[in-house]
Amino acid sequence: MSTLKGKQIGLALTGSHCTLGNIFPQVEKMIQAGAEIFPIMSAAVQATDTRFGAAAIWVTKIKELTGRVPWSQIEEVEPIGPQKLLDLLLIAPCTGNTMAKLANGVTDSGVLMAAKAQLRNCRPVVVAISTNDGLGLNAKNLATLLNTRHIYLVPFGQDDPRQKPNSLVAREELIIPTLREALQGKQIQPVLMWQETGRIKAN
Secondary structure, eight states, rough: OOOTTTOOEEEEOOOOOOHHHHHHHHHHHHHHHOOOOEEEOOHHHHHHHHHHBBBHHHHHHHHHHHOOOBBSHHHHGGGGGGTTTTSEEEEEEEEEHHHHHHTTTOSHHHHHHHHHHHHHHTTTTTEEEEEETTTTTHHHHHHHHHHSEEEEEOOOOETTTTTTTOOOOEGGGGGHHHHHTTTOOOOSSBBBBBEEEEEEOOO
8 A cells, every 4th residue: 555655745625615624634644644735725715704614714724734825826836747746636625616627627726727737747636526416417527537547536425315415525534545545546446435324334
């Protein structure tokens, strides 16, 4: 199994605000494992206050964790490609909007430029989805990512199949195992999870 020690990992946070709080404990574990984290934030995370937390709180927290001011602009992340800055890029949480754009080659934000730059170098991009339409209109985009070389998915499942049957969310506690496999060019398995008695379990 690949180690994270000494790996330069880009962390791209997008606007699934209800999931952001679950990502930070995993970032702490990545740092404890010896990874060097380069934060990237979407405009939605940097500028939107929600009931899950003010934008300034997320910005401050990621600065404190990584010791770096997060990138956000296209021109800030563009050097990732020519300078080969990252061993791996993690998009977590990845909204349905970001997933759709990534699957269709749209590059209109710092997060998506970082992904494009990373894929240009044939280096891994790991996606931890969090979307209310993963089994709806976005299902075709999810299928595209599952079949795109150098893109790896954190195992995911329905988080509330009765109330939100199209909603999918990644298992945050499986982020680090997914990173380790992706660094070896492997998709962690199983990637699809099922839910039983309110808890997601492996299929």
